[in-house]
Amino acid sequence: MEPSNQSTHHPSAAEDIFPIAGLTQPVEILVDRWGVPHIYAQSTYDAFRAQGFNAARDRLWQIDFWRRRGLGQLSEVFGPEHVERDRAARLFLFRGDMHAEWLAYGSDTKRAATAFVEGINSFVELTRSDPSLLPVEFHELGYEPALWDPEDVARIRSHGLFYNLREEVARALTIRDFGPEVEELRRTREPARPLQVPDGLDLSVIPDDVLAVYDLATTPPAFGPVDPTAAQGKVLPEGSNNWVLAGQRTASGRPLLANDPHRAAAALPGLRYLSHLSAPGFDVIGGGEPGLPGISIGHNGQIAFGLTIFAIDQEDLYVYELNPDNPLEYRYQDRWEPMTVVGDSVEVGGGDSESIELLFTRHGPVIYRDQEAGTAFAVRAAWLQPGMAPYLGSMDYMRARDWDEFLAAMNRWGAPPENQVYADTQGNIGWKTGGLTPIRPNWDGTLPVPGDGRYEWDGFYDMDQLPGVANPEGGWVATANEMNLPEDFPEDRHITYDWYAPYRRHRLDNVLSQTTDATPERMSLLQNDFVSIPAQRILAAVRDLPIENAGAVDGLAALLAWDGDLRAESWPGLLFEVWFRRHLRPAVLARAVAQVTDGDPQHVLARIANKEDLLADARVELRLIETPGKELGPDPEQFLAEAVVQTIPAAVADIEQLLGSDRDSWTWGALHVSKAAHPLKARLTGVEDRLLEVGPLPRGGSGDTAGNTAYGPNFVQSAGSTFRLVVDVGEWDSSLAMNAPGQSGNLRDSHYTDLFEPWAAGEAFPLLYSRDKVEEATERRIRLTPRTD
Incomplete structure (x- = not known):
């Protein structure tokens, strides 16, 4: 679809004019009533310049903070307590050849990124001459936004989604302390595969805090004391849903594509940003991250695309023996090999700079x-290879015109590893996985390995060796981060064994397999569906138990009559979540632990179950409840019946402590809420609290439901789909979107939190594409002109 650059002026829309450097011709930005910018340029690279300028206009503090965190420059502004975090970030920067780096993405990614950065810098320069344009954070904390280099976009890697280093280490520590039988109760591996400790690996030398530096590099910093009422969880579950329907399953006969990425849900401003870039031969709209050029989820008037995590194992922990005579050397094969030592300096605001030392082995950062x-540990990560900056690979595929071009672009996709779904105006649909996948010839990646040369990657799999399908016979395909390798996938082609639980996908399968008249509105409802498959299965098992005097168990009848829909207003839903997460799950796991270890079951349970609330992964418990065998002792049915009788009343008492004695007020949404707060709330003391937080609002669902509302121990939503999109392929103006809390990151902007309430209510707004529809919805007009001085 060729964009129209003919303007129909609406006098009611506010108008601003800005001269910016590097622009070759005037650009117009029309901001619609939902805060979505529609950028109309005369060339592709002017569109990217305008995108960078607009990202800075709407999200300057956020992208400046993102850059500082990624480059390891927080201490310069926030003080010496962030020096170690800065050091960690610098360990995980891309440090390779930038020529190879740029070429790995696509032929013009460097040019596009350069134009994007020129746009950011143009706005930053404007703030220096007119400080009133600065967001509040800079005024309050007394610093200026930095100017960007195009390399910043590619060198920063620590904002991605990474697999499977944390699981590798958690598995190793569990086996180290409790044995492999307990590991089978910690987390399910798929496809099923016996655990095998790599030859030469001494688990006892792995320290409990081996990932402390890695965590500093890959998690956001905290400022001020912990708020006990805020969303909880240091490392949040991050996944997504997507699906695509062919015309045979839609009311219109056109394909529909839906995508709702799941990331941290307590962020203010939010992670994603919607924008529309239009120039001759280039007309793409959708969501991306505000600090990156282009669009990663959306459509270009010919094809639509949407992603979820395909959890390729892209990381390994290497364990080294150090030279006792020189701790900067490690054993590799039959020699001592020196580490690479890089000296650096961290600027510290209000103080002297601090010298730091960065160490690297042949495998990666120490x-x-x-x-x-006499030990050292380093991370080998595929995402430190050229072409692996998260989401930058979308620069190629967002401009593809058909399935073949899309596949060619996906061959360049590196990180994060993804399931991409696809649809086009010719009626084609498809699914393609992508991501740089190491070949491990002699181990499966489930545990750390010695770094002495016995365990080396043998290159990477070609994208043709990763699964995908074009125009499936059933007319639809869905993914939700589950183990979705085909049945005939080669056993020795190790992708990963650490997948997310499959229950969101099961619910999508249940609905889509019966759908023949899908509309964008119905697909938007499915994105907000709160039916819990684990709840339905657990209660089905409870119905078959020999429970005596079931009618006397307070709350049991309500549970057994419940349909499993975790609506915010549901009382049985409230009871189920509190009962299962806090009472039944610990009782069942403790019983299983007692069968395989003589240690204190509660001590073991604290180690293996401490993240289960966050992960919402019921695979182990469902196995123990549905097919316990001898895992729950000699009479599992009797144990489960007694556990139900004991734990449901305990859960009712728990709810009374949480919500009070008035049962009429007991609903799932009264306990399970969503709220968001600015990360610098504790430091922005001169700003009203109402500008630094939003919510709480009641939420349905859980981490098990298609409408993912994962939560931590205090039941506050911690992750989920703040960004949602449904694309009506070919009838583009009928597409629907949502992006909470709002499009703007400026505290006093009308679009800062205006989408939070409609998001929490499961609503969506039209993602307008045609120029005439955009004009009708325009509330602000911005004109960018070439700066002539």
Whole structure:
């Protein structure tokens, strides 16, 4: 679809004019009533310049903070307590050849990124001459936004989604302390595969805090004391849903594509940003991250695309023996090999700079070194290879015109690893996985390995060796981060064994397999569907138990009559979540632990179940409840019946402590809420609290439901789909979107939190594409002109 650059002026729309450097011809930005910018340029690169300028106009503090965190420059503004975090971030920067780096994405990614950064810098320069344009955060904390280099976009890697280092280490520590039988109760591996400790790996040398530096590099910093009422969880579950329907399953006969990425849900401003870039031969709209050029989820008037995590194992922890005579050397094959030592300096605001030392082995950054024990640990990560900056690979596929061009572009996709769904105006649909996948010839990646040369990657799989399908016979395909390798996938082609639980996908399968008249509105409802498959299965098992005097168990009848829909107003839903997460799950796991270890079951349970609330992964418990065998002792039915009788009343008492004695007020949404707060709330003391937080609002669902509302121990939503999109392929103006809390990151902007309430209510707004519809909805007009000085 060729964009129209003919303007129909609406006098009621506010108008601003800005001269910016590097622009070759005037650009118009029309901001619609939902805060979505529609950028109309005369060339592709002017569109990217305008995108960068507009990202800075709407999200300057956020992208400046993102850059500082990624480059390891927080201490310069926030003080010496962030020096270690800055050091960690610098360990995980891309440090390779930038020529190879740029070429790995696409032929013009460097040019597009350069134009994007020129746009950001143009706005930053404007703020220096007119400080009133600065967001509040800079005024309050007394610093200026930095100017960007195009390399910043590619070198920063620590904002991605990474697999499977944390699971690798958690598995190793569990086996180290409790044995492999307990590991089978910690987390399900798929496809099923016996655990095998790699030859030469001494689990006892792995320290509990081996990932402390890695965590500093890959998690956001905290400012001020912990708020007990805020969303909880240091490392949040992050996934997505997507699906695509062919015309045979839609009311219109056109394909529909839906995508709702699941990331942290307590962020203010939000992670995603919707925008529309239009120039001759280039007309793409959808969502991306505000600090990156282009669009990663959306459509271009010919094809639509949407992504979810395909959890490729892209990381390994290497364990080294140090030279006792030189702790900067490690054993590799039959020699001592020197580490690479890089000296650096961290600027510290209000103080002297601090010298730091960065160490690297041939495999990657050293994250832990114990000279006394004679050990060191380094991370090998595919995402530190050229072409692996998260989401930058979308620069190629967002401009593809058909399935073949899309596949060619996906061959360049590196990180994060993804399931991409696809649809086009010719009626074609498809699914293609992508991501740089290491070949491990002699181990499966489930545990750390010695770094002495016995365990080396043998290159990477070609994208043709990863699964996908074009025009499936059933007319639809869906993904939800579950194990979705085909049945005939080669056993020795190790992708990962650490997938997310499959229950969101099961619910999508249940609905889509019966759908023949889908509309964008119905698909938007499915994105907000709160039916819990684990709840339905657990209660089905409870119905078959020999429970005596079931009618006397307070709350049991309500549970057994419940349909499993975790609506915010549901009382049985409230009871189920509190009962299962806090009472039944610990009882069942403790019983299973007692069968395989002589240790204190509660001590073991604290270690293996401490993240289960966050992950919402019921695979282990469902196995124990539905097919316990001998895992729950000699009489599992009797144990489960007694556990139900004991734990449901305990859950009712728990709810009374949480919500009070008035049962008429007991609903799931009264306990399970969503709220968001600015990360600098504790430091922005001169700003009204109402500008630094939003919510709470009641929420349905859980981490098990298609409408993912994962939560931590205090039941506040921690992750989920703040960004949602349904594309009506070919009838583009009928597409629907949502992006909470709002499009703007400026505290006093009308679009800062205006979408939070409609998002929480499951609503969506039209994602307008045609120029005439955009003009009708325009509330602000911005004109960018070439700066002539």
